[in-house]
Amino acid sequence: MLSETNDPWLLTPGPLTTSLSIKQAMLHDWGSRDAAFIEMTARVRNRLVDLLGGGDDHVCVPLQGSGTFVVEAAIATMLPRDGKLLVLINGAYGQRMVKICDYLGRASVTLETPEDVPSDVAALDALLQRDASITHVAAVHCETTSGILNPISEIAACVKKHGRSLLIDSMSAFGALPLDAATVPFDAVVASSNKCIEGVPGIGFAVFRKSALERCQGNSHSLSLDLYDQWQGLEGNGQWRFTPPTHVLAAFDQALKEHEEEGGVEGRGGRYSANCRALIDGMKKMGFAPLLSDNLQAPIIVTFHMPADPAFDFEDFYRRVGEKGFLLYPGKLTVAPTFRIGCIGRLGVEQIHAALEAIQDVVKTMGVSELGPRR
Numbered sequence: 001m002l003s004e005t006n007d008p009w010l011l012t013p014g015p016l017t018t019s020l021s022i023k024q025a026m027l028h029d030w031g032s033r034d035a036a037f038i039e040m041t042a043r044v045r046n047r048l049v050d051l052l053g054g055g056d057d058h059v060c061v062p063l064q065g066s067g068t069f070v071v072e073a074a075i076a077t078m079l080p081r082d083g084k085l086l087v088l089i090n091g092a093y094g095q096r097m098v099k100i101c102d103y104l105g106r107a108s109v110t111l112e113t114p115e116d117v118p119s120d121v122a123a124l125d126a127l128l129q130r131d132a133s134i135t136h137v138a139a140v141h142c143e144t145t146s147g148i149l150n151p152i153s154e155i156a157a158c159v160k161k162h163g164r165s166l167l168i169d170s171m172s173a174f175g176a177l178p179l180d181a182a183t184v185p186f187d188a189v190v191a192s193s194n195k196c197i198e199g200v201p202g203i204g205f206a207v208f209r210k211s212a213l214e215r216c217q218g219n220s221h222s223l224s225l226d227l228y229d230q231w232q233g234l235e236g237n238g239q240w241r242f243t244p245p246t247h248v249l250a251a252f253d254q255a256l257k258e259h260e261e262e263g264g265v266e267g268r269g270g271r272y273s274a275n276c277r278a279l280i281d282g283m284k285k286m287g288f289a290p291l292l293s294d295n296l297q298a299p300i301i302v303t304f305h306m307p308a309d310p311a312f313d314f315e316d317f318y319r320r321v322g323e324k325g326f327l328l329y330p331g332k333l334t335v336a337p338t339f340r341i342g343c344i345g346r347l348g349v350e351q352i353h354a355a356l357e358a359i360q361d362v363v364k365t366m367g368v369s370e371l372g373p374r375r
């Protein structure tokens with residue numbers, strides 16, 4: 001079963017399967033300094049602030065590149081050279097933020113939980129109490145490494161209580177899981193065009209509390225990654241400082257329109273939750289074991305244990321399921337050998353059921369009988 005453009009369905013954390021109308025939105029050329037494109041930029045920026053209930057005291061700064069570019073840019077822009085970032089880690093994306101600090105020469109400390117355990121808010125509270133030199137905290141909303149949902153409201157309340165600045169990496173949750181500036185106080189949220197908004201890859205963005213961004217002039221070591229300067233440019237003439245990904249923005253604009261038509265965060269999150277439920281139920285019925293219990297699982301991507309059966313070879317499994325029209329995703333956990341299946345992108349339970357059928361056929365052909373985890 002293939003998509004309407006005869007491509008395999010992407011059961012990955014992004015880039016994702018996009019709608020035909022989003023792909024078609026790219027069949028034009030725009031002048032980057034022309035009024036139509038300036039208007040499109042403003043529309044997209046405003047919509048992204050709206051999605052967080054941000055209002056006039058928040059502002060969106062888009063940046064060329066993948067999600068990591070905007071994570072790096074946000075850290076560089078927010079942290080003064082003598083700042084210190086506490087990173088809450090339970091997967092690869094938290095680890096990556098520490099690596100970014102090392103590159104940037106910013107001090108960092110970490111608070112780590114295993115990949116299948118949410119960030120520990122009591123430990124965060126104690127550490128912020130103890131270490132007055134920590135100026136900023138970074139948290140990952142949904143850690144895509146496992147698909148775990150971190151307690152972002154509790155983290156935000158704790159950081160606020162201690163008067164520190166919070167950066168939320170909501171890359172794989174933005175647009176599908178609720179996040180409201182009124183109830184979850186943050187200084188910045190970062191995400192990208194190609195995850196739950198279902199655009200194509202090429203744009204990251206940060207939504208800042210304006211009063212926090214106003215204090216960031218001169219922090220960044222990098223001109224192209226300076227989100228303060230990018231903001232000043234946009235506020236000045238509505239234009240991007242350097243060549244914008246025009247087609248990507250047009251697709252993102254269309255994707256935001258379709259997100260709204262689907263019922264916004266509630267509608268999008270509802271469809272993903274139904275996908276996730278169908279996926280987990282179907283995989284469990286076959287005998288596969290998910291890594292996370294339901295209460296920890298975000299409806300974004302699901303991690304499954306590698307089956308115990310020696311006849312199960314992931315490379316072969318991946319190739320065969322791919323030939324049937326579904327691209328799965330390898331695991332990158334350290335706690336256990338796993339693989340992942342995404343439930344986001346322009347697809348519904350019909351595609352999930354077809355994927356389950358394909359998986360069932362493949363394990364049968366491979367002669368795999370024991371689908372439970374290695375013990």
Ligand SMILES: *Cc1c(COP(=O)(O)O)cnc(C)c1O
Pocket residue numbers: 013014066067068069071093140142143144169170171172192
């Ligand atoms: C996708 C993702 C990123 C950014 O990854 P890129 O490959 O640079 O787009 C960052 N954090 C999380 C949690 C993600 O899921």
